[in-house]
Amino acid sequence: MSIYLIADIKITDDGWVPEYATHVHDLVERHGGRYLSRSGNIETVEGEPGDSSLIAIILFPSREALDAFAADPDYAPFGKARQAGSVSTFRVIDDTDIAGTIPYLKAG
Template sequence: MSVYLIADIKVTDDGWVPEYAANVHNLVEKHGGRYLSRSGNIETLEGEQKDSTLIAILEFPSRAALDGFAADPDYAPYGTARQSGSVSNFHVIDDTDIAGAIPYLKAG
């Protein structure tokens, strides 16, 4: 079952960004993941406007793969730098439909 990591980030000190942007995608790929988007082009269609700098959406083949990425010692210095220089909200969702009404999604 695929899982998706939604990273909503407000950069407070951009010193970490170049190294993170240049290197973390390789670690994501190492764990079978891929970026679907990593964009600063954010438009709020409904609800409160957030002051996010960027939102990234990553797909992993399983929760175990995502957990492997997050726990990878090679990722630790990048994660620590991001946490020190941002306000980050990470959410994990799976590929299910809670109502079970969309035929191409698994009922969740």
């Protein structure tokens, strides 16, 4: 089952960004993941606008692959730097349809 990591980040100190942007992509790929988007072009079309600096959507082939990425010792210094220089909310969703009515998604 595919898993999507949605990273919603408000940068408070951008010192970590260049190294993170340069190196974390390779770590994501090492664990079978790939970025679907990593963008600061955020537009609110409904609801209250947030104060995010960027939102990234990363596809992983499984929850185990995502967990292996998050636990990778090579990621640890980048994760700590991001946490120190941002307010981050990471969410995980799978590739199911909770209502079970979309034919190309698995019923969730």
